[in-house]
Structures are given as C-alpha cells and as structure tokens.
Amino acid sequence: MSITTDALADLASVIPVLTVSDVADAAPLARALEAGGLKVIEMTWRTAAALDVLRAMKAAAPGLAVGMGTIRTPEQAAQxxxxxxxxxxxxxxxxxxxxxxxxxxxPVLPGVATASEAMAAAEAGFDLLKFFPAEQAGGLDYLKSLQGPLPDIRFCPTGSITREQAPDYLALGNVVCVGGSWIASKTMVEQGDWAGIEANARAAAAMRT
Known part of the structure; x- marks a missing residue:
C-alpha cells in the first residue's frame, strides 16, 4: 500500500516488532495480527528469511502496512x-x-536516543523518529523531558516496552505509536500460537490514542 508518514502515524498504535526465521510462519502470523485489529507491523531484518517473510506477509494480508526494520545500510533500504x-x-x-x-x-522512522540525535534527524528532514532503545535510553521520563525543547518532533519509542507500559507511553504528547515485541514474541511465532498472537494484537489495537 502507498502510505505517508502522517497516515502511518494515524494507523499505528502498538506496532508489533517481529523476528521471523521460517517463511511458513509469515502468512498465519500476518492473518492473526490483522484479525486482531492491527494495521501496521514491523518485520525486522534479523534473519536470512526477512525479505521473503515480508513478501509473504504482504501477500497474505494486503490490508496491512508492513515495514522493514533494522535497516543499517543503503542496500538494505533499497532491497x-x-x-x-x-x-x-x-x-x-x-x-x-x-x-x-x-x-x-x-515513510522512514530513523532511530535516535538523544536530544542531539533527534535534532539532527529533524534537520535532515525526518518528521517521525524511532526512540531506541526506549527503556534503556531513559524511557518515559526522558521522552517527557524532550517535549518542552523539541515540541515539534514526534516519536515511536521501541525497546523493552511491556504491555503494561505501552499505554503510559502512548499518553505522552510527543508519542504517536510504540513498538512492542510482546505482541508476537519469537517463541509464540515458533510455537504457532496464532490465537495468543491475535489476542495480544486485539489488546494492542485497543490502546490507540
């Protein structure tokens, strides 16, 4: 699907951050997440199958906005x-x-962890930033402290954010979405716990701001 950064922010709530090794898991995973009401998901480039999984997820659930995460090189971005x-x-x-x-x-969400990095990313032309690793980099208190001096910068914090913490992050004025690996953990995917993933997705979708 063709999507803008603003549209992405409007559609997203808690974005599942996925690590999938087996392409066979892609279709049932995508369907479970979509059935739970999520509209935006992130596949990470942490396995050799990442690109094939991305293609399979999009084929199985065309209505989902499927992004690729862990982009570290221009080549990965292009591929x-x-x-x-x-x-x-x-x-x-x-x-x-x-x-x-x-x-x-x-749309692109480049990762930042400090005020200087956020300012540099905004100056470069990015208007939605990934705050990573969220909990380790200062969490809620740090993001709250950035609202005053950087009121125009929006964040999607990701990194060790639990199901219980997600609503508190979403309540912040400079947060438009959060990343959450708890929705479909690597173990749940490998075990084929599609019902559990759908239930988690439904809980995440209900957290929309």
Missing part, C-alpha cells in the same frame, strides 16, 4: 522497498544512511 516494504525503520542514523532513507520513497 526492502523493492520487496514491497511500506515503510522503513532503522536502529540509528548515519551520514551514509541519511540520503538513502530520504530517497527511499516510503
């Missing part, structure tokens, strides 16, 4: 977009990665 990624997410932002992400043609 992900070619495979059909609706958006890209990076753990950080390097000088070499900036032009590749700006020219990707899809």
């Amino acid at each position: 992900s977009v070619s495979a059909g990624a609706d958006f890209l997410v990076s753990p950080g932002l390097t000088p070499k990665l900036v032009p590749a992400l700006l020219d990707a043609g899809v």
Whole structure:
C-alpha cells in the first residue's frame, strides 16, 4: 500500500516488532495480527528469511502496512522497498544512511536516543523518529523531558516496552505509536500460537490514542 508518514502515524498504535526465521510462519502470523485489529507491523531484518517473510506477509494480508526494520545500510533500504516494504525503520542514523532513507520513497522512522540525535534527524528532514532503545535510553521520563525543547518532533519509542507500559507511553504528547515485541514474541511465532498472537494484537489495537 502507498502510505505517508502522517497516515502511518494515524494507523499505528502498538506496532508489533517481529523476528521471523521460517517463511511458513509469515502468512498465519500476518492473518492473526490483522484479525486482531492491527494495521501496521514491523518485520525486522534479523534473519536470512526477512525479505521473503515480508513478501509473504504482504501477500497474505494486503490490508496491512508492513515495514522493514533494522535497516543499517543503503542496500538494505533499497532491497526492502523493492520487496514491497511500506515503510522503513532503522536502529540509528548515519551520514551514509541519511540520503538513502530520504530517497527511499516510503515513510522512514530513523532511530535516535538523544536530544542531539533527534535534532539532527529533524534537520535532515525526518518528521517521525524511532526512540531506541526506549527503556534503556531513559524511557518515559526522558521522552517527557524532550517535549518542552523539541515540541515539534514526534516519536515511536521501541525497546523493552511491556504491555503494561505501552499505554503510559502512548499518553505522552510527543508519542504517536510504540513498538512492542510482546505482541508476537519469537517463541509464540515458533510455537504457532496464532490465537495468543491475535489476542495480544486485539489488546494492542485497543490502546490507540
């Protein structure tokens, strides 16, 4: 699907951050997440099957906005977009990665962990940033402290955020969505716990701001 950054922010609540090794799991996983009411999901480039999983998820659930995360190189960005990624997410932002992400043609959430990194990313032209690793980098208190000096910068915090913590993050004025691996953990996927994943997805979808 073609989507803008603003539309992505409007559709997202808690975005499942997925690590999938077996392409056979892609279709039932996508259907479970969609059945639970989620509209935006992030596949991470942490396995050799990542691109194939992305393609299979999009084929199984065309209504989902499926992004590719853990983008670290311009080549990964280009390959992900070619495979059909609706958006890209990076753990950080390097000088070499900036032009590749700006020219990707899809929404991008570059990762930042400090005020200086957030300011640099905003100056480069990115309007929605991944705050990562959220809990380890200061969590709720740190994001609250950024609202005053950086009121125009929006964040999607990701990293060790639990189901119980997600609503508190979503209540912050500068947070538009959060990432959550708890929705479909690697163990749940490997065990084929599609019912449990659908239930978690439904709980996550209900957290929309």
